[in-house]
Each structure stands twice: as structure tokens, then as C-alpha cells.
Amino acid sequence: MQALSEFQESTRAWLEQNCPESMRxxxxxxEIVWGGRNASFANPDSELWLQRMADKGWTCPGWPAEFGGGGLDKEQAIILSEELARINARPALTSFGISMLGPVLLEYASHQQKMEFIPKIVCGEIRWCQGYSEPGAGSDLASLGTKAELQGDYYLINGSKVWTSYADQADWIFCLVRTDSEVPKHSGISFILFDMDSEGVSTKPIQLISGSSPFCETFFDDVKVPAGNLVGRLNEGWTIAKRLLQHERTMISSFGLSASGQSDRGGTTSSVASLEGAAMHYRGDTEKLSDPVLRDQIAQFKIDSEAFAFTSQRSVEESKKGQGPNATSSMLKNYGCELNKRRYELLLRAIGSQGLGWEGEGFSDEELQLTREWLRSKANSIEGGTSEIQLNVIAKRVLGLPDMLSMSKK
Amino acid sequence: MALVLNEDQQLLKDSAKSFCQQNAPVSMLRKLRDSKDSDGFDRQLWQQMIDLGWAGMAIPEAYGGFDFGYGGLGVVLEETGRTLVSSPLISTVLLAATAINELGSEQQKQELLTKIVIGELLVALALDERTSHAPSHISTTAKQSGDGFILNGSKTFVLDGHVAQKLIVVARTSGTIDSEQGISLFIVDSNVEGVNCQRSWMVDNRNSANIQFTDVKVGADALLGELDKGFSGLDKTLDVARIGIAAEMLGSMQAVFDSILEYLKQREQFGVLIGSFQGLQHRAAEMYSEIELCKSTVRAALAALDDADKSQEEIASLASVAKAKLCDVMMLVSNEGIQMHGGMGMTDEFDVGFFIKRARVAQQFLGDATFHRDRYATLNKF
Known part of the structure; x- marks a missing residue:
């Protein structure tokens, strides 16, 4: 306890000194910092903040110091996150390397691979993208067909991926490839890492209903990848793939968490900072929201959000002893995404026609952004495994219900 | 805030669970119903619960209790909910003892709480006057007369009203009919002249009463709390009880869900287990998620009751979160409990019917989901 309170004191003091004002x-x-070879910093303080945090390994507080991480234990990591929250510090670095790849490398990669890749995730030197879905392999991810053939000391990769988030801006990709087509589909998949600058890699952004293009199609045409870049054992990539999905689901479920705070759209200000605030502002209500049905629905939403936040917190407390995310990550992912979608639908109703603008003078930037965020939120229950897939996982892994596919094959 | 049980709470929960399953299974409630038991609960079982210390769980040691906190009482209530135990735990302990502890004078606490802990006294709270919960809507009057008061009015849905030796009567001493100001609480012996109690048989087989007060004379010492200013303590009492009822519902919904899962894994149709059907799997997975949220919410609310740093406003908001959420999910799970068991679920022989009956009473009791969403919105200023 003594040591912990000292840690808290020194952390608080360090943050006071080192977190630039604009980062609070x-x-x-x-201004979100994604890092990478072509990192840009719209605000110079962001770069400073990243550098200082990365030097201490605090972009990845719980990872071993040996690989550049913070080397903090669970209690210390909690204190750090509380102290960061206390001063409203922005995340120094946002990356799929941190939220998805790093944890599975720590679990499955060779020592040499960890030494090579993990420090660059910690300091944001390399920006990663995820090569999972394919045009013919969505919910049935394991039916993927992108091929990797061993040719001496390298793999030759051919095929294509889709919904690759920020592939056009990423430096490296972690990719699921088929290394054996003769065996049942789950048993011939491997997990491999390669440079997006390799010859034969090309990307094409996909325009979404929200008007933006965060996702890409990614093509591999005779891409040569050193054999040493394969992570874990050959043909056993599905285990790593599933584990990574659990981390991804945990990350996505946090979209639902932001819904539980008083500021429903943390990051934005003024009239749409909270659902009920927006609803009252646009109606000119002062004491009580005048639309009783909307008021009831907002209350129900906020109650569900509070219950969800307690559940996320409980899952953290329960995993203190355990091994991090498990099948309950599917529950949190599913619920969090559905909550986030509900939040945007309610925001639209709260704001009315001003929340439905597309462009032009009649709308504030904030209102126009809301329209797009609402549309973007529809992907929450598709990416990282659809809500239906999450419910399948809960039914099978948590509730132990019989597998419909194996039953129907009988 | 700890949302996982500590070791002591876990031990208590385990022992409460095995006690209820061995000594108070659902079949006991069935027996009370079939025999039209005049008490509506089993006195011997109640004595055993007293011996286990359940009545003194949240009562301070100074008044004979065990100071184990609401976290302790909460896990006991959860387990009694699992087997639908009918006992004075809710009327006498959760409601009346809390009211006395919140509002009572030192003398009242010494006299009444010590008796409640050892099972010598049953007390009921006479609050509601309308068919839906509205705690500040009080038209029962208490008029000053000499040194004491004269009570007139009628109360409904008084849990365990017909077996209680004493009643805590919420009455108006001033103010208009919906005003929180002007509400006072009185402790009234149930056998005095002018108290007319009529037992009502509710669908959940527990006991409730309609009570008429006609020129009931009480002394000045009957006043519980301050004159005209009883509402705040009453509201705090109700919040404790709402959270307690949420804990009870948490146990009930888990029992129904366990039964559903068991049935999905054993019932065959079309040559396969029905649990392999995706239509049923997804509904089960959604219920599971909702119940997990309920668990966390109940734990958070109970922990808040034991946390001296929490303000009454924070507790009020959490109580409404817990009651509203648990009511919604209880509705879902109790309905699915019937539907997923098919025709079996409709039979009296099968226990799930007892759960949907208790569910609706628990949902209505101390405010349903809409009541608490409205209250939550008001508390959070929208």
C-alpha cells in the first residue's frame, strides 16, 4: 500500500510537469495521434506528449519494460489511468498495434519478434493495419482464401482483403493467410506480418455512407514476405486470430462506455455535449424535457449505459486474477455497440432536423459531424464480428448451448 | 467501488444459497399457497432465518445487529429471490427496520430494532394509497390532539400488514396532497381501536393488506422522525428497499434463466436439442447479457449504500437505475421463462409460473420501471 501511494504521488507529479496544457x-x-512513418501532428504538443509518454513506456503501461513497455503491475496501471483521467489527459497514442496486435505478440511471438516489433508499437514508430476480412470471408472469417506459399526462405502472398481500416495510411499489416488448403478450414490458417511498402501491395479506399473512407480494399500480388515473419506455428494462426478478436472486441466495446459519461460525446463541446442537454437546448426547455416519450427513452438509455459501465468495471476487477479478455468480451462488444447506435439515434431525435444536415451554411460544423458520426456508428455492430456472431459466441462459449452447425451435419 | 463480492460476502452468499435450497425451496411457497396459510409465511423458517442473523445483517451493533452492511443483506435477498422465499425479511427488516434506523430516536431504535433482530417483532410500512406507487401522494391525516395525534385514512398494498404487530404509517400533518413537505411517520400498534386490517391475497401468494384508520389515537411518542419532515428519511428508506428488491429480483431472474438453459439443453424436437436453434440461442445470449448488467448494477447500488461518502442524491439516482433496470429485465426473463418452456411453462405443476407471478408484484412494488425512469430524469435534471 505504501509503495502504491508513493507511485501515485510520483505519477501525479510527473504528469503535472510533463502533460502539456493543450493535451488536457x-x-x-x-489531432488523434496514430503514429507511423508518416505521422503528422496537427498540434505540436501532441508530438511532445507522445515522446514523453513513450519514453516511460506509458503508451503501453502494462507491457514488459524489456520490450519498451511501462512494466507496471495491474494496480499501478489502474493508478496511472486514474491519474490520466483526473487531468483529462488525451491518449498520447492511438493504434491497432496497442489495442490488438501487441497483446497477441506478447502471448505468441518469438523473443526475437517481440524485440523487433513491440518497441516500435510502444513509441508509435510503426502504424499497423489488420488484414482479416476478405470479399468472400466476412462473418465466416475462417473461410479466407488469401494464399501464402513457402518458396525457400520467403512466403509468396496472393489474394485480397477488404474493410482494412486505414490500410492506405498503415506501414505494416498483420494478416491472416491460408497456408494449407487440404485440411479443414480452421486448421490451415497462419498469422503473418509484413511491410505495406512491399512490392505487390496496393490499396483502394472504400467510400462509406458517412462520406468518409476509413476502410480500404487491399490487394496482394506476388508479395514476398520473409519466412521469419510468421507468428506462432504454421497452420495454427486461427488460435491467434481468435485471441486478437477478443482484444478487438474489448476495444470496440469501449465505444459504448463513452456513452455512459455525462458528456455523451466526449471531445465535443456546447449544445450537444449530452443527450438530454441537446434535447432541451433545441426545444428551448429549461427545467424539464418537454417531450415525455423522448425523456423516458433518454432515461432508459442512460440507465442502460450506467449498468453497462458498471459491467465493464466489474469485468476489469474480475480479470485482475485472470488472463485478460475472454468470451465475455463478446457480450461487452455486442452491448456496447448496440448502445452506441442507440445513442446516435436518440441524438438525432434530440436535435431534430438540424441533426440531419449534409453540407452547407445552414448547419454548424458540429451538427454536420453528428450526421456523419450517426452513419458511421452503424458499422459498430458489423466490424470486429457482427452482433449476430457475438451472440453465437455467447451461446456457445458462455452458455454452453449445442453448436447448430455440428448438430445439423449429423 | 468494489463490484465483486469480498470473501465474507461470498461465504455468506454460499451459505444463504444452500440454506434456501435445502430449507425453503419453491415447493414451500406452493405449500403455503395450497394450504391457504393464515400467516402466509412459515414461522419456523423465519426463526431459522433469525438464528442465522439475517434480520440484524444491516443493523448497527449498538442495537443488537451485526453491522454487516447492506452488501450482506443484499446477497441474502438475492438468494431468497432464487427460491422465492416468503418471509418478513422485506417488510420488517428491509423496510421497517431501515425506517426506524434512519428516522428513529435513540429510544425507539433501542426498543424496536433489538426486538426485530431477535424475531420478537414484525413491523409493516403503510405507505401507498393509490394503486400505483406515489410516495409523496399522502392523504391519510394525522391531526394533533392534546399531546398526541389522531389518524384517519386508508392504505393499500401494505406488505405483511395482517401479521405485523406494529405499523409505520405515513401520514400528512400539513401541506397539500402531493407535497413532500408536511409528511410525518407514526408507529402504531396494529391492534388498537380504529385500525381495520383486511388481508388481500395477491398473485405472488405473499401477504398484503388494505388497512383503514378511523380516528386512531396515538401518543406523541408515536412520531418517528421529525414532524412534517419525514419525507427525506422515508425516501432514503425506500431507496434502500428498492435496491433490496432489485437484489431479490436478481436472484429470481437467475433462477428462471438457469431453468431455461437447462431446458434448452435437454428438450429435443426435429431430432435435435432445441438449444441448437439460433432463434433461441440469440434470445438466450441477450438475456444473459442483460442479467450480467443487472448483477453489476445491483452490486454497485449495494456498495453505494455501504459507502459513507455517497450522498443521498447519488444513492437515489442509483436506486432508480437499479429498480428500473431490474424491472425491465425481470419482465423480459419472466416472460421468456414461460415461452421457452412451451406448454410446460403454462402448467401450475412447473415452478416458472411462480416466478412470473412474483415478478409482476416485485416490479410494481415501490415503483415500476417508468416511475423510476421519471424519477431518474428528475434527479438528473432533465
């Missing part, structure tokens, strides 16, 4: 303000979309 709500995050704005353009």
Missing part, C-alpha cells in the same frame, strides 16, 4: 483538453478528431 477534449480530443478533436484531427
Amino acid at each position: 483538453t477534449p480530443m478533436v478528431q484531427e
